[in-house]
Amino acid sequence: MTLKGRHIVGIGDLTREEIELIFRTADRFHDRPQSQPYPARDYQLATFFFEPSTRTRLSFESAMHRLGGSVLSVADAAHSSAAKGESLADTVRVVSAYADILVLRHPAEGAARLAADLCGIPVINAGDGAREHPTQTLCDLYTLRQEFGTIEGLTVALYGDLKYGRTVHSLARGLACFGANVVFAPVTPSLGPPPALLAHLRAEYGREPGWWDPSGGAPIPRVDALYLTRIQLERLRHGHEALDARDVPRVDRRQLRRWGVDDGTLLMHPLPRAGELAPELDADPRSAYFRQVAYAVPVRMATLALLLGVAEEEWSSGWGAPRRIQLEPSATVPTGFIGRGIPCLNPACIASREPEAVAPRFSCAGVLDGAGLVLRCHYCDEPARAVGLGDRLAGVFRAAADPAVRDLLASASPDELVLFGAGADAGREGFGVTTPAEAVAVGALDLARPG
Ligand code: NCD
Numbered sequence: 001m002t003l004k005g006r007h008i009v010g011i012g013d014l015t016r017e018e019i020e021l022i023f024r025t026a027d028r029f030h031d032r033p034q035s036q037p038y039p040a041r042d043y044q045l046a047t048f049f050f051e052p053s054t055r056t057r058l059s060f061e062s063a064m065h066r067l068g069g070s071v072l073s074v075a076d077a078a079h080s081s082a083a084k085g086e087s088l089a090d091t092v093r094v095v096s097a098y099a100d101i102l103v104l105r106h107p108a109e110g111a112a113r114l115a116a117d118l119c120g121i122p123v124i125n126a127g128d129g130a131r132e133h134p135t136q137t138l139c140d141l142y143t144l145r146q147e148f149g150t151i152e153g154l155t156v157a158l159y160g161d162l163k164y165g166r167t168v169h170s171l172a173r174g175l176a177c178f179g180a181n182v183v184f185a186p187v188t189p190s191l192g193p194p195p196a197l198l199a200h201l202r203a204e205y206g207r208e209p210g211w212w213d214p215s216g217g218a219p220i221p222r223v224d225a226l227y228l229t230r231i232q233l234e235r236l237r238h239g240h241e242a243l244d245a246r247d248v249p250r251v252d253r254r255q256l257r258r259w260g261v262d263d264g265t266l267l268m269h270p271l272p273r274a275g276e277l278a279p280e281l282d283a284d285p286r287s288a289y290f291r292q293v294a295y296a297v298p299v300r301m302a303t304l305a306l307l308l309g310v311a312e313e314e315w316s317s318g319w320g321a322p323r324r325i326q327l328e329p330s331a332t333v334p335t336g337f338i339g340r341g342i343p344c345l346n347p348a349c350i351a352s353r354e355p356e357a358v359a360p361r362f363s364c365a366g367v368l369d370g371a372g373l374v375l376r377c378h379y380c381d382e383p384a385r386a387v388g389l390g391d392r393l394a395g396v397f398r399a400a401a402d403p404a405v406r407d408l409l410a411s412a413s414p415d416e417l418v419l420f421g422a423g424a425d426a427g428r429e430g431f432g433v434t435t436p437a438e439a440v441a442v443g444a445l446d447l448a449r450p451g
Helices: 016-031 055-066 088-098 111-118 134-148 166-177 195-205 239-245 253-259 289-308 311-316 404-411 423-428 436-444
Strands: 044-049 070-074 101-106 123-128 155-160 181-186 225-228 266-268 337-340 361-368 372-377 383-386 388-391 396-399 417-420
Touching: 016 134, 016 166, 016 289, 044 055, 044 088, 055 070, 055 101, 055 123, 055 134, 055 289, 088 101, 088 111, 101 111, 101 289, 111 123, 123 134, 134 166, 134 225, 134 266, 134 289, 155 166, 166 181, 166 195, 266 289, 289 311, 361 383, 361 404, 372 388, 388 404, 388 423, 396 404, 396 423, 417 423
Parallel strands: 044 070, 044 101, 101 123, 155 181, 155 225, 225 266, 337 417
Antiparallel strands: 337 361, 361 372, 372 383, 388 396, 388 417
């Protein structure tokens, strides 16, 4: 098993076995944090942060220094050419010419996916808007493993802003992947988990989450850990969410007693806290959040060493020839199909925020009977619809009802097909239609919006 040259955009990019390899590697760095003989000494890490960070950026940089590598750091994108209007696509292409691995944080959903598509170097998502933060999940799962000896079978309550909190979006998936139980505890009903996450947990892992309403007066169900998060004030989009967020109770000893949280329950938090977690709990034996912070260094040393392909060298203590990581060109071709006249409807998506630089791309999630194709945005997973597709090799437009569509979707490479929101656009792009009757039908088709 090797992780050399891989991207980590979502926690789903890693299998359970691969996460366990990261943990076994982290164990060795945990025992020996000043890694000799500096296996990453010939490599450079670029950290590019378009949003504030303390823990994530510094622990990645500390990890790289401890591996003997060097670091190029943009802690504030206001001091980069992004401030002059440079697109993210151009920015990451430039960075990939200077560094061997990139850690990126950006407010747009799907930003890391775009970077992974364009960079010939491994990309680690350090947070893309409200979507995912997979390496925080590696730190969280490692903490659970250290504290309980296992993750499988544990029950973890996720509390706070489950709508915009990217840490919990990745963590819920990571827990499900390890056979742990998730209890969702949104601090207010308007900040519950996105429906797409619930659908994913069911479809991918066959797991049904539990629910607990922290403001409802009922005691907390039996859990091994209570994972607290702050309200993501910078992402609240609607007035009523902001209003609800004002009344969030402070978690302190009294509140824990009121909820019936017992002495064996671990208290976790990705930090930073913003008033929701009382400092009086810092000395409480249940509180694990500063240990969580410390585990980030060995976990991120392991992640960097494995993606750079130098972990093996560390174990054999040899001084092998340095190798620059270069992805296979095919690995950098986006896996999504181009969409014409189908904008991503998520205003926070990188494709919506930087439309000049990022063409909308989609994966096809299914074919509706004659009514269209069900799509998911390649960058942010937002649903969309197409009426049919253009087959570039045959030069023909095929409506969704055409039986050939399913085969094409299963076998064609991304750049051989173009998805269309309206049949008329296909005609304008020079795609032919198979029969005159179909030409009339295609002309009448209009952009279908997801229901
Ligand atoms: C989190 C983040 O940036 O998503 N912080 C972190 O990386 N530990 C949590 C947060 O900002 O609330």
